[in-house]
Amino acid sequence: xxxxxxxxxxxxxxxxxxxxxxxxxxxxxxxxxxxxxxxxxxxxxxxxxxxxxxxxxxxxxxxxxxxxxxxxxxxxxxxxxxxxxxxxxxxxxxxxxxxxxxxxxxxxxxxxxxxxxxxxxxxxxxxxxxxxxxxxxxxxxxxxxxxxxxxxxxxxxxxxxxxxxxxxxxxxxxxxxxxxxxxxxxxxxxxxxxxxxxxxxxxxxxxxxxxxxxxxxxxxxxxxxxxxxxxxxxxxxxxxxxxxxxxxxxxxxxxxxxxxxxxxxxxxxxxxxxxxxxxxxxxxxxxxxxxxxxxxxxxxxxxxxxxxxxxxxxxxxxxxxxxxxxxxxxxxxxxxxxxxxxxxxxxxxxxxxxxxxxxxxxxxxxxxxxxxxxxxxxxxxxxx
Amino acid sequence: xxxxxxxxxxxxxxxxxxxxxxxxxxxxxxxxxxxxxxxxxxxxxxxxxxxxxxxxxxxxxxxxxxxxxxxxxxxxxxxxxxxxxxxxxxxxxxxxxxxxxxxxxxxxxxxxxxxxxxxxxxxxxxxxxxxxxxxxxxxxxxxxxxxxxxxxxxxxxxxxxxxxxxxxxxxxxxxxxxxxxxxxxxxxxxxxxxxxxxxxxxxxxxxxxxxxxxxxxxxxxxxxxxxxxxxxxxxxxxxxxxxxxxxxxxxxxxxxxxxxxxxxx
Numbered sequence: 140x141x142x143x144x145x146x147x148x149x150x151x152x153x154x155x156x157x158x159x160x161x162x163x164x165x166x167x168x169x170x171x172x173x174x175x176x177x178x179x180x181x182x183x184x185x186x187x188x189x190x191x192x193x194x195x196x197x198x199x200x201x202x203x204x205x206x207x208x209x210x211x212x213x214x215x216x217x218x219x220x221x222x223x224x225x226x227x228x229x230x231x232x233x234x235x236x237x238x239x240x241x242x243x244x245x246x247x248x249x250x251x252x253x254x255x256x257x258x259x260x261x262x263x264x265x266x267x268x269x270x271x272x273x274x275x276x277x278x279x280x281x282x283x284x285x286x287x288x289x290x291x292x293x294x295x296x297x298x299x300x301x302x303x304x305x306x307x308x309x310x311x312x313x314x315x316x317x318x319x320x321x322x323x324x325x326x327x328x329x330x331x332x333x334x335x336x337x338x339x340x341x342x343x344x345x346x347x348x349x350x351x352x353x354x355x356x357x358x359x360x361x362x363x364x365x366x367x368x369x370x371x372x373x374x375x376x377x378x379x380x381x382x383x384x385x386x387x388x389x390x391x392x393x394x395x396x397x398x399x400x401x402x403x404x405x406x407x408x409x410x411x412x413x414x415x416x417x418x419x420x421x422x423x424x425x426x427x428x429x430x431x432x433x434x435x436x437x438x439x440x441x442x443x444x445x446x447x448x449x450x451x452x453x454x455x456x457x458x459x460x461x462x463x464x465x466x467x468x469x470x471x472x473x474x475x476x477x478x479x480x481x482x483x484x485x486x487x488x489x490x491x492x493x494x495x496x497x498x499x500x501x502x503x504x505x506x507x508x509x510x511x512x513x514x515x516x517x518x519x520x521x522x523x
Numbered sequence: 524x525x526x527x528x529x530x531x532x533x534x535x536x537x538x539x540x541x542x543x544x545x546x547x548x549x550x551x552x553x554x555x556x557x558x559x560x561x562x563x564x565x566x567x568x569x570x571x572x573x574x575x576x577x578x579x580x581x582x583x584x585x586x587x588x589x590x591x592x593x594x595x596x597x598x599x600x601x602x603x604x605x606x607x608x609x610x611x612x613x614x615x616x617x618x619x620x621x622x623x624x625x626x627x628x629x630x631x632x633x634x635x636x637x638x639x640x641x642x643x644x645x646x647x648x649x650x651x652x653x654x655x656x657x658x659x660x661x662x663x664x665x666x667x668x669x670x671x672x673x674x675x676x677x678x679x680x681x682x683x684x685x686x687x688x689x690x691x692x693x694x695x696x697x698x699x700x701x702x703x704x705x706x707x708x709x710x711x712x713x714x715x716x717x718x719x720x721x722x723x724x725x726x727x728x729x730x731x732x733x734x735x736x737x738x739x740x741x742x743x744x745x746x747x748x749x750x751x752x753x754x755x756x757x758x759x760x761x762x763x764x765x766x767x768x769x770x771x772x773x774x775x776x777x778x779x780x781x782x783x784x785x786x787x788x
Contacts, residue, residue, distance in 0.1 A: 416617045419585050423611040424634045424682075425604055434630065438621050516621040516662060 161260075165204065168253045169197070175246030178239035185239055187246060196230045197250060199223065204257065214272075217264040220257050221280075227254030228284075231291045241295035251291070258284055301485050309493060312486035319475070319487070320494055327459050327472040328498055331387040335394025336455040340448060342395065343402025350403070351410050352428070361407075364400035372397060376462040385466045393462040398451040405447030409440025442517050445510040452502040456495060530597060532686055532718050533559040533582055538591035540577055540744075550743030551577045552588065557737065557746065561685070564712055564719045566729035566736045568776060574744020575722045575737075579690050582720065583611050595686070607635065609686040610679030614694055616671035618663040618678075624650070625659035628678045635682075649677035652711060669693075669700040676708075680715075687719045693728070702761060705731055709759045726780075730772045731759060738779035748779040 176184045177193055187194050203223025210216030227250055231241060241247060258280070266277045286306050292298075293305040300308060313320065350356035376393050383389035413436050421431045437444075463473025472491050479487045514520050540552040552574045559565050567575035580586040581593060584600035595603035603609065618627045628646040637645070650656055653673040663671055672692055679687060693701045709732055712719055723729050729736050730752065738748040754768040763769050 414617070416613050416615055417619070420611070420613065420617050421634075422585060423583055423604065423609070424631045425607055426634045430634055434634070435619065438619065441621075514621075516664075518620075518664075 161256075162204070162208070165253050165256060168249055169201065172246045172249035172253065173197075175249060176244055177247040177250075178234055178241045178244035180237065180239045185244070190234070190237075192233060193230060193247075196226050196233075199226045200250075200254065200257075213264045214268055217261045221261045224254045224257040224261065227251060227257075228287050228291065231295055235294055240297075242297060244295075248295075255284075255288075301483060304486055304489055308486055309489045312490040313493060316487050316490055320490060322470050323472045323475050323491065324494060324498070326387070326468070326470045327390070327463065328456070331390035331459040331462075331471075332394065332455045334387060335391035335459065336398060336451060338391060339395040339398030339455070340402045340451055343399045343447070344406050344444075346399070347403045347406030347410065348432075350407060357407060360403065364404050367396065367400045370396070372458055372461045376458075377465040379462065380466040385468055389466070390459045390462045390471075394455045394458045397454045397458045401450050401454065402447040405443045405450075406440065409443025410436050412443065413439045441514045442510070442519065445506060445514065449503055449506050449510075452506055453499055456499050456502070460495060529561060531558040531560050532563075533557070533593070533595050533720070535578075535581075535593045536591060538578075538581065538588050538593055540574070540581065540586065541589045552581070553743035553745045555591070555744075555746055557749075559718060559720060561718055562716055562734075564709075564721065564732055564734045566721045566723055566733040567739060568723055568726065568729045568736060569739030569747075569780065570724065570741055572744070573739040573741040575739050576690055577744060578739075579688050579720060579722050583609060583688050585611075607631070607682055608684055609688050610682045610684040612672075612676055612679050612687070612689040612692045614691045616663065616668075616675040618671055618674055620663055622663075623659065624655065624661050624663065624666070624674050627663065627674055628681050631678060631682050645681050645683075646677075649680045650674075652680060653677045654707065667700075669696050669704060672696065673704065673707075676711075680711075685717055687717050689719065690722045691724070692721075694724070701725075701728070706759075706761060708732065713758060726773050726776050727764065729776060730755075730769055731761075731764060736772070736776055738776055740780075740782075747782060748775070750775055750779070 173187055176186050177190065178185045187197065200223040203219050203226070207216035207218075207220035207223070210219055231247060231251070234241060234244075234247070262277055262280060265272050265280075267273075290305045290307055293303055304312075346356070346360070350360055372393060375396055376389075379392040379396070380389045383392050417435055417439075418431070421435055426434070459471075460473040460476070463471040464477045467474040472495055475491050476488050479485070479491075511520060535555050535557045538552055538555040538557075539550070542549040542551055555574075555578060557578075567578060569575050577586060581588050582595060582600060584604040593600060596608050598606075618624075619630065622630065625643070625646050628649055629642045632642040632645060647656070647659070650659060653676055655670065655673055655677065658666065658670070658674075663674065666674065676689075676692065693704050696704070705728060712732075719732075721729075721732060733752050734757075735752060736750040737746055738750065739745065740747045750772060752772055754772065755763055755766075
C-alpha cells in the first residue's frame with residue numbers, strides 16, 4: 140500500500156489497524172453465540188445445528204462481513220454489511236413463526252448484538268457520505284432498527300401487550316380502528332386545536348402589538364405571563380369545561396390560556412430586535428408607526444414569531460388532549476385514551492398516541508419548513 | 524467660493540445640545556454657528572465625542588437641539604425630514620437582509636408611494652451610479668462590506684435629495700476600498716451637484732473630498748476652525764494627495780485638531 144503510514148485506509152483489512160480488533164471481537168462473540176441455544180421448542184432446547192435455516196442466516200451474516208470489508212469502497216461495503224445485519228434481525232421472526240420460545244435463546248441474542256454492532260458501523264460509514272444517504276437513509280435505517288428491536292424484544296421475551304404491545308400490533312390497531320381514530324382526530328385536532336391555536340396565537344400577537352404601543356400594558360402583562368406559564372393545564376382544564384361546556388369551546392379555551400402568553404412574549408421580544416440604526420433610517424424617510432412596523436419590525440421579528448408558533452403547536456395539542464380527560468362529547472383523542480385505558484384496550488390507546496405524535500410532528504415540521512422559506516435571509520438559516 | 528449664491532441650505536446659529544448624563548450634563552454641541560451652501564462638500568472632522576455625528580443628526584432631525592436655531596432649506600429640520608429633503612448614509616450599511624439589493628434601494632420609494640415602474644427605474648439608475656449594475660437580485664450578505672455601503676449610498680440617492688448627509692460611511696472599510704469609494708463619491712458629487720455633509724475622522728479623506736472642512740473639538744463639542752479648500756481643483760483625482768496644496772491643508776487641519784485635543788482625559 141502507500142508508503143506514508145498516515146495514509147493507510149482504516150477500512151482495508153490489515154493486522155495493525157484498530158478495525159481488526161473490532162472484527163476479532165465480532166468473531167469471538169459469534170463463536171460464543173454458536174455454543175448457546177437459540178430458543179426452546181416444544182420444551183426442548185433448540186441449538187443452531189437443529190435448525191439449518193438459522194445456521195444459514197449466521198453464515199450469511201459472516202460472509203457479508205467478509206464481503207463488506209473487502210469491497211472496493213467503504214460505501215459499497217456498507218451495503219453488503221447492511222444486508223448481513225438485516226438477515227440477523229429477520230432470523231427471530233422465522234423462529235417465532237416456528238413457535239420457538241426465544242426468551243432463553245442466548246445464542247440468538249448474542250447474534251443480534253453482533254448484528255447491532257454491524258448496523259452501528261454501517262450507519263457510521265453511510266453518515267460520512269453527504270447527500271440523500273446521510274439526510275434520509277441514515278435516520279430511516281436508525282428508526283427502522285429501533286422498531287425492529289422493539290418488535291423482537293417484546294415478542295421474544297413475551298412481554299404482556301398490556302404493558303407494551305409490539306409495533307406490529309399497534310400498526311394493526313391503527314388500521315382496524317381507523318374510522319374511530321379519524322373521528323377523534325377530526326374532533327380534537329381539526330376542531331379544537333385549530334380553532335384554539337388560531338385564537339390563542341392571534342390574540343397573543345394582537346396584544347403584543349397593542350402592548351408595544353401602550354408601554355404600561357407590557358409592564359403589567361409580562362409578569363402575568365410568567366405566572367400563566369406556571370399554571371398547570373390539569374388545574375385549569377376542569378374549570379374551562381365548567382365554564383364553556385363539553386364541546387370544543389372548552390378545549391379551545393384551555394389552548395388559548397396556554398398559547399396566549401408564549402405568543403405575546405415572543406412577539407414583544409421580536410419587536411425589540413430592530414436596531415437603532417434601522418429605526419433611524421425609517422425615521423429619516425418620515426415613515427410612520429405602521430409603515431415601520433410592516434416594513435422593518437415585523438420582518439425582523441419573524442424568527443421570534445415562528446419560535447412562539449412552534450412552541451404553541453405542541454402546547455395546543457397537549458392542552459386539547461388533557462382537557463378532553465375532563466369532559467367531552469364521546470369522541471376525541473383525550474377521551475379515547477382515558478376511556479380505553481380503563482377498559483384495558485391498550486392497543487387503541489397506543490394507536491391514538493401514534494396519531495398524536497405524528498400530528499404534533501407534522502404540525503411542528505410544517506411550521507419549521509414555513510420558517511425556513513420566510514426567514515432564509517436570517518443568519519441562523521443561511522446555508523453555510 | 525463656488526455656488527454660494529442664494530440662501531444657505533443649512534444654517535445653524537448658536538446651536539447647543541446638552542445631554543443629562545447620570546452625574547453631570549454633557550455638552551455634545553456648544554454654540555455652533557455654521558452655514559452650508561448649495562453645492563458645498565462639507566466635512567466635519569474631529570476626535571470621538573466632538574459632536575460631529577450629533578451635529579449631522581440634528582440637521583437630519585434625528586436629535587433635537589436644546590438651544591439655538593437651525594434651518595434646513597429654509598425650514599425646520601423636522602419639516603425638511605417630513606418632506607424627505609435629505610438622504611442619510613449611516614456608519615453601517617443598515618440594509619434589510621430580507622430584501623434584495625434592488626428592493627433595498629427601492630425601500631424609501633415604497634414608503635413615499637412612488638409607482639412600481641418608476642421605483643425600478645430609479646433603483647436601476649442609482650445602482651448604476653454607484654457601479655453596482657448586475658447585483659440587483661443579490662442579497663446584502665452576498666456582497667462585500669464596501670459594496671454594501673455603496674448600496675446604502677444608492678438607497679440615499681434614490682430619494683433624489685439635494686442634500687446628502689453621510690456619517691463616517693467608509694469608517695469600517697479597509698484603506699484600499701476606502702480610496703476607491705472616495706474617488707467614486709467625489710465624481711458622483713461633481714456629476715450631480717448635490718450638497719454633501721460628510722462626517723469623518725480621517726484627515727486625508729476630509730481634505731480629498733471637501734470644499735470646506737469644519738474642525739471640531741470635544742467637551743464641549745464646538746467648531747475650532749473652518750478651512751476652505753479652494754486651493755485644490757474642484758475635480759479631484761487620487762494624485763492631488765501628493766500636491767503641496769493638499770499637504771498644506773492637511774497640515775492646517777492637523778494643527779487645528781491638536782489645538783482642540785488634550786491627552787489628559
